[in-house]
Amino acid sequence: MADTAHTGPMTSHDHDGGTRRDFLSIAATAVAGIGAACAAWPLVSSMNPARDTLSAGAPVDIDISKVQPGQQIIMLWRSRPIFIVNRTPAMQAIVKADKDAGQLRDPNSDNNQQPPYAKNVFRSVKPEYLVLVGICTHLGCIPEFVPQPGGTLGPSWEGGYFCPCHGSRYDLSGRVFQGVPAPYNLPVPPYHFVSGTMIRVGENPSNSTFDFNSIEQI
Amino acid sequence: MAAPQTQSKLVRWIDRRLPIFTFLDHELNEYPTPKNLNYWWNFGSLAGIMLTIMIVTGIFLAMEYTPNTNLAFDSVERIMRAVNYGWLIRYIHMNGASFFFIVTYIHIFRGLYYGSYKEPRELLWMLGVVILLCMMATAFMGYVLPWGQMSYWGATVITNLFSAIPLVGNDIVTWLWGGFSVDNPTLNRFYALHYLLPFVILGVVGLHLMALHTHGSNNPLGIDRKGPQDSIPFHPYYTVKDMFGLAVFLIVFAVFVFYFPNALADPQNYIRANPLQTPPEIVPEWYFLPFYAMLRSVPDILFIKAKLAGVIAMFGSIGLLFILPWLDTSPVRSARFRPIYKWVFWLLVIDVLALGMVGAHRPEGMWIVIGRVGTLYYFFHFLILFPLIGIFERPLPLPTSISAAVTKGGGKLAGASAPMEKP
Numbered sequence: 001m002a003d004t005a006h007t008g009p010m011t012s013h014d015h016d017g018g019t020r021r022d023f024l025s026i027a028a029t030a031v032a033g034i035g036a037a038c039a040a041w042p043l044v045s046s047m048n049p050a051r052d053t054l055s056a057g058a059p060v061d062i063d064i065s066k067v068q069p070g071q072q073i074i075m076l077w078r079s080r081p082i083f084i085v086n087r088t089p090a091m092q093a094i095v096k097a098d099k100d101a102g103q104l105r106d107p108n109s110d111n112n113q114q115p116p117y118a119k120n121v122f123r124s125v126k127p128e129y130l131v132l133v134g135i136c137t138h139l140g141c142i143p144e145f146v147p148q149p150g151g152t153l154g155p156s157w158e159g160g161y162f163c164p165c166h167g168s169r170y171d172l173s174g175r176v177f178q179g180v181p182a183p184y185n186l187p188v189p190p191y192h193f194v195s196g197t198m199i200r201v202g203e204n205p206s207n208s209t210f211d212f213n214s215i216e217q218i
Numbered sequence: 219m220a221a222p223q224t225q226s227k228l229v230r231w232i233d234r235r236l237p238i239f240t241f242l243d244h245e246l247n248e249y250p251t252p253k254n255l256n257y258w259w260n261f262g263s264l265a266g267i268m269l270t271i272m273i274v275t276g277i278f279l280a281m282e283y284t285p286n287t288n289l290a291f292d293s294v295e296r297i298m299r300a301v302n303y304g305w306l307i308r309y310i311h312m313n314g315a316s317f318f319f320i321v322t323y324i325h326i327f328r329g330l331y332y333g334s335y336k337e338p339r340e341l342l343w344m345l346g347v348v349i350l351l352c353m354m355a356t357a358f359m360g361y362v363l364p365w366g367q368m369s370y371w372g373a374t375v376i377t378n379l380f381s382a383i384p385l386v387g388n389d390i391v392t393w394l395w396g397g398f399s400v401d402n403p404t405l406n407r408f409y410a411l412h413y414l415l416p417f418v419i420l421g422v423v424g425l426h427l428m429a430l431h432t433h434g435s436n437n438p439l440g441i442d443r444k445g446p447q448d449s450i451p452f453h454p455y456y457t458v459k460d461m462f463g464l465a466v467f468l469i470v471f472a473v474f475v476f477y478f479p480n481a482l483a484d485p486q487n488y489i490r491a492n493p494l495q496t497p498p499e500i501v502p503e504w505y506f507l508p509f510y511a512m513l514r515s516v517p518d519i520l521f522i523k524a525k526l527a528g529v530i531a532m533f534g535s536i537g538l539l540f541i542l543p544w545l546d547t548s549p550v551r552s553a554r555f556r557p558i559y560k561w562v563f564w565l566l567v568i569d570v571l572a573l574g575m576v577g578a579h580r581p582e583g584m585w586i587v588i589g590r591v592g593t594l595y596y597f598f599h600f601l602i603l604f605p606l607i608g609i610f611e612r613p614l615p616l617p618t619s620i621s622a623a624v625t626k627g628g629g630k631l632a633g634a635s636a637p638m639e640k641p
Contacts, residue, residue, distance in 0.1 A: 044393075047393055047394075047396055047403075047407065048392065048393050048396065049392060049395075049396055049397050049398070049403070050396070050403070053396070053397045053398070053401075053403065057398060074494060076494075078398040078399075079397065079398055079399045079401055079493065080398060080399055081493075081494055137525075138378075138525055139374070139375040139378040139379065139525075140374040140375060140377075140378035140381075141371065141374070141375065141496045141500065142494065142495070142496040163496075164496055164497075164498050164499060165371075165375065165496065165499070165500045166514055166581060167580065167581055167582065181514065181524045181525055181528065181581075182525070183523040183524065183525045183526075213388070215388075217381060217387075217388065218381070218388060218391075
């Protein structure tokens with residue numbers, strides 16, 4: 001439409017590069033574009049998690065009294081596997097010793113992959129109990145718990161997690177090693193101890209406002 | 219453009235109001251096609267026929283399938299055991315995906331060898347790349363529907379690719395899933411899109427054909443038609459040749475459907491999806507293996523983490539094809555007259571096959587090395603070799619016309635030196 005205006009008699013009014021008809025065309029196109037975007041919004045938004053899916057993501061209580069030293073249990077929270085390991089003193093010693101080794105991508109948990117109250121060498125509230133979201137930060141597979149040192153993973157293996165999909169490796173506090181495809185440490189969910197043997201996953205302790213959605217990578 | 223010669227009053231009555239008979243006559247009977255097309259030109263029509271087969275079998279499968287995480291796996295088993303000929307329809311659909319990709323890949327490599335992407339067929343080629351991307355999305359989502367272990371974990375791995383996007387990655391993945399993991403909402407939307415996308419492909423195929431019929435087919439000599447002596451009508455000459463090729467193709471297809479229906483499938487997918495148990499090895503369908511290899515091969519590059527770099531390499535490997543017409547600097551289309559490119563072409567074929575092998579193995583030992591070298595070569599081939607060869611290569615003299623080459627033995631000589639032309 002704008003083109004016809006330029007070739008028609010209205011060209012004489014074309015002082016500053018645009019006619020009234022140009023203005024009307026641009027304004028109408030802009031309104032139609034905004035309208036189309038507004039109409040698309042509910043459609044796009046409908047693909048985000050629905051209310052019932054969100055409410056299914058409420059905190060869960062997990063009884064850890066029966067988890068033996070060296071054992072891992074897997075529970076579900078927001079349909080994601082939650083790893084809970086009761087680390088033996090030997091395992092804790094290995095985690096501590098790892099700290100200065102340059103083999104880890106993020107040995108001090110500097111990336112936002114855990115609540116502030118789990119930002120320590122054990123990446124946990126209590127040194128013995130490790131709580132992780134059991135999803136590889138590479139492409140979402142579930143890493144295997146391989147606590148025994150050595151074995152098929154080589155003589156330098158001190159125990160930790162091995163992802164069968166693309167070979168990513170993590171130590172016994174879920175810190176990722178160098179030279180594997182996974183970019184980040186395994187995430188730690190918000191959790192706190194309701195009692196000595198009961199943890200609530202999905203809820204911060206009362207003194208924290210950590211938002212799990214703010215982490216780098218699930 | 220004259221209406222077809224017919225005595226039928228009805229045909230003429232319709233044609234005056236809706237000229238479909240004129241259109242068909244123009245695009246099939248009159249449509250001038252180079253007289254020297256070889257059997258590599260069969261694969262375009264084969265791809266079209268595969269698309270039809272997939273849509274028809276897919277519609278009938280949709281009548282029996284249930285897109286719900288609790289029911290999907292059982293509904294597919296019901297199709298296999300209880301529905302009349304359900305096994306046949308599903309095996310055709312399942313193996314059809316593989317054969318659709320086989321003919322499409324051959325079609326693409328034919329275009330690469332004979333320079334079919336060059337002026338004035340750039341848009342024709344780019345529309346083809348769009349079709350390839352749509353096919354990949356459709357095949358991926360279709361593979362999720364049976365809700366077996368590979369369905370679930372393949373979907374998990376591929377949707378997680380998008381989490382590599384900085385800042386908004388996690389939000390995009392949640393949006394794709396409609397939840398906190400691959401779950402019922404994901405299955406439902408994949409089903410809806412798996413039904414939709416084939417019709418999108420059909421639309422783009424229409425555009426692909428419009429672009430094709432604007433300048434007509436390229437040919438093994440890669441030179442333009444110069445007059446009526448260079449061409450023959452599409453019908454009946456190439457319809458009958460396409461039908462013969464189709465018969466041969468369907469025999470091979472039927473051998474797989476009836477005798478080796480699961481040869482191209484992963485047995486893990488006959489195990490119901492289990493969100494708490496990752497299979498020992500997640501492998502995509504064979505037709506994605508070269509791209510999967512690139513995804514896993516790229517190491518950390520400067521500040522880009524391996525994960526993002528791998529995703530960029532994988533999508534880049536196809537994105538690259540869009541600019542291919544401008545990367546190739548040679549004015550000569552057909553590799554028959556390009557003494558260097560003729561051999562380099564086969565290096566790419568070997569490279570892609572090698573990457574396919576890498577994709578099928580765990581990323582350990584020599585497979586990591588081959589994967590990295592293969593990925594590097596793929597990009598080197600298109601981004602460095604393509605422009606350079608065009609500049610430094612001295613092409614052989616082109617025949618004066620298709621007719622001259624075909625009838626006076628010129629084509630025979632060139633054909634003898636290029637093994638690809640022998641069907």
